[in-house]
Amino acid sequence: MKILIVEDDLPSRLLLKKMLQPYGECDLVANGQEAVDAIRLARNKREPYRLICLDIMMPEMDGRTALKIIRTEEEDAGLLPSQSVKVIMTTALRDIENVASAYRELCDAYLCKPIEREKLVGLLGELDLLPKP
Numbered sequence: 001m002k003i004l005i006v007e008d009d010l011p012s013r014l015l016l017k018k019m020l021q022p023y024g025e026c027d028l029v030a031n032g033q034e035a036v037d038a039i040r041l042a043r044n045k046r047e048p049y050r051l052i053c054l055d056i057m058m059p060e061m062d063g064r065t066a067l068k069i070i071r072t073e074e075e076d077a078g079l080l081p082s083q084s085v086k087v088i089m090t091t092a093l094r095d096i097e098n099v100a101s102a103y104r105e106l107c108d109a110y111l112c113k114p115i116e117r118e119k120l121v122g123l124l125g126e127l128d129l130l131p132k133p
Helices: 010-023 032-044 063-076 096-104 117-126
Strands: 002-006 025-029 051-055 086-091 109-112
Touching: 002 010, 002 032, 010 025, 010 051, 010 117, 025 032, 032 051, 032 063, 051 063, 063 086, 109 117
Parallel strands: 002 025, 002 051, 051 086, 086 109
Antiparallel strands: none
16 A cells, blocks of 8 residues: 655654554654645556545644645545545644644545554554455
């Protein structure tokens, strides 16, 4: 599985990479604009990401804006929801308004920091991203 980790905090990026490396190849970027660029490049190479862990609060372009662009480009490409990349929003924001907003913007899941390995792996299972036994 090809995974994109979008996080402006280097220690958080590296921690997510350590947690997700057993499940696939991880690319790391520091903001939403870099994420959109990486996703476009991967799609053009016909090597799309299957999972994106996307922080909400970042410089240059935040996660919400990046997610809107990602979903719009998927729709424009004629992808069905079942063909779309799975997006887990990762953030320190725990209030219901931010959680609801993330789902309205079509994320697949929401994890509050600090990220716990068990919760992350559980979401991978729920999103059907783990190998079948």
